[in-house]
Amino acid sequence: PDVMVYASYATGFKSGAFNGRGANPMAITAVDEEKVATIEGGLRSEWFDRRLRANATYYFTTYKDLQVNALSSIGVFTLVNAAEAEFQGFELELAAKPVAGLQLNATLGTLDARYTKARPGSGFNTALEPKSAPSLTWNGSATYSHRLGVGSMSYNAGVSRTGSYFQNTANSPTIKTEAVTLTNARVAYASENKAWEVAAWGRNLTDEQYIAGGLYVAALQLETAFINMPRTYGVEFTYRWGR
Numbered sequence: 725p726d727v728m729v730y731a732s733y734a735t736g737f738k739s740g741a742f743n744g745r746g747a748n749p750m751a752i753t754a755v756d757e758e759k760v761a762t763i764e765g766g767l768r769s770e771w772f773d774r775r776l777r778a779n780a781t782y783y784f785t786t787y788k789d790l791q792v793n794a795l796s797s798i799g800v801f802t803l804v805n806a807a808e809a810e811f812q813g814f815e816l817e818l819a820a821k822p823v824a825g826l827q828l829n830a831t832l833g834t835l836d837a838r839y840t841k842a843r844p845g846s847g848f849n850t851a852l853e854p855k856s857a858p859s860l861t862w863n864g865s866a867t868y869s870h871r872l873g874v875g876s877m878s879y880n881a882g883v884s885r886t887g888s889y890f891q892n893t894a895n896s897p898t899i900k901t902e903a904v905t906l907t908n909a910r911v912a913y914a915s916e917n918k919a920w921e922v923a924a925w926g927r928n929l930t931d932e933q934y935i936a937g938g939l940y941v942a943a944l945q946l947e948t949a950f951i952n953m954p955r956t957y958g959v960e961f962t963y964r965w966g967r
Contacts, residue, residue: 726769726770726771726774727767727768727769727770728767728768728769729765729766729767730765730766730768731763731764731765732763732764732765733761733762733763733764734761734762734764735759735760735761735762736759736760737757737758737759737760738757738758738760738791739757740754740755740756740757741754741755741791741803742754742755743755743802743803753802755791755803755804755805756789756805757789758787758788758789758790758791758805759787759788759789760785760786760787760788761785761786762783762784762785762786763783763784763785764781764782764783764784765781765782765783766779766780766781766782767779767780767781775820775821775822776818776819776820776821777817777818777819777820778816778817778818779815779816779817779818780814780815780816780817781814781815781816782812782813782814782815783811783812783813783815784810784811784812785810785811785812786808786809786810786840787808787809787810787811788808789805789808789843790805790806790807790808790809790839791803791804791805791806792804792805792806792848792854792893794806794847794892794893794894795892795893795894795939795940795941799939799941799943799944799946804846804847805843805846806839806842806843806846806848806893807839807840807841807842807843807846807848807850808839808840808841808843809837809838809839809840809854810836810837810838810840811835811836811837811854811857812835812836813833813834813835813836814832814833814834815831815832815833815834816830816831816832816833817830817831818830818831825868825869825870826866826867826868827866827867827868827869828864828865828866829863829864829865829866829867830862830863830864830865831861831862831863831864832861832862833860833861833862834859834860835857835858835859835860835861836859837853837854837857838850838853838854839852839853839854848893852893852894852895853889853890853895854893855889855890855891855892855893855895856889856890856891857889857890858886858887858888858889858903859887859888859889860885860887861884861885861886861887862884862885863882863883863884863885864882864883864884865880865881865882865883866880866881866882867879867880868880872913874915874916875913875914875915875916876913876914877911877912877913877914878910878911878912878914879909879910879911880909880910880911880912881907881908881909881910882907882908882909883905883906883907884905884906884908885903885904885905885906886901886903886904886906887903888900888901888902888903889901891935891937891938891949892938892939892940894940894942896938896940896947898940898947898949899935899938899939899940899947899948899949900935901934901935901936902934902935904932904934905930905932906927906928906930906932907928907929907930908925908926908927908928908929909925909926909929910923910924910925910926911923911924911925912924918964919963919964920961920962920963920964921961921962922959922960922961922962923959923960923961923962924957924958924959925957925958925959925960926955926956926957927953927955927956927957928952928953928954928955928956929955930955931954931955932952933951933952933954934951934952935949935950935951935952936950936951936952937949937950938950
């Protein structure tokens with residue numbers, strides 16, 4: 725009753741469309757429908773009187789006529805059929821309550837994303853990598869809560885890691901997001917009936933800097949990178965009506 729193993733196969737499609745603007749601003753171009761097929765299998769389980777939850781998933785997805793929103797050479801976003809593609813990966817999720825008041829969470833994800841066959845005239849090739857597809861992500865967090873006279877305290881800290889990935893379909897190296905590790909923390913006091921809460925928090929505590937977004941317009945030789953938020957911190961107050 726505490727362990728489930730499953731497998732599934734599914735297919736689907738995304739309807740075709742039209743671009744009112746394209747490489748030629750006066751042209752209206754058509755986009756074919758995108759077809760997808762995916763295989764997934766995994767494990768869902770709870771152990772030690774539900775003190776530990778362990779979930780694992782493997783997936784393999786194929787795309788035909790993958791639709792991609794790409795920036796043309798003159799700086800116009802257009803929807804195009806890029807290629808056939810394969811996405812596969814593994815995901816692991818762990819959640820534990822080793823002692824009263826303590827919650828531990830961890831996740832791990834891998835992703836192998838690639839174009840397998842480029843569509844003629846699309847401007848894509850199999851040497852390019854799909855954008856926004858880091859090969860590895862993971863995070864871990866701990867939350868401890870306890871009563872404090874009238875009310876309760878909670879303390880949370882977390883670390884997350886995201887691997888490198890490209891910001892655009894052309895894989896421009898100057899606006900590539902490099903791997904980064906971020907650390908956040910939060911301390912909060914809640915009233916007895918949890919009607920209100922006051923908290924202090926900090927994000928990106930190690931003040932990491934990385935490219936959070938970017939644009940590349942080939943015709944203008946223009947590359948623009950958007951930098952992430954620096955270390956931030958603050959205090960917040962929350963009130964819940966009806967309690």
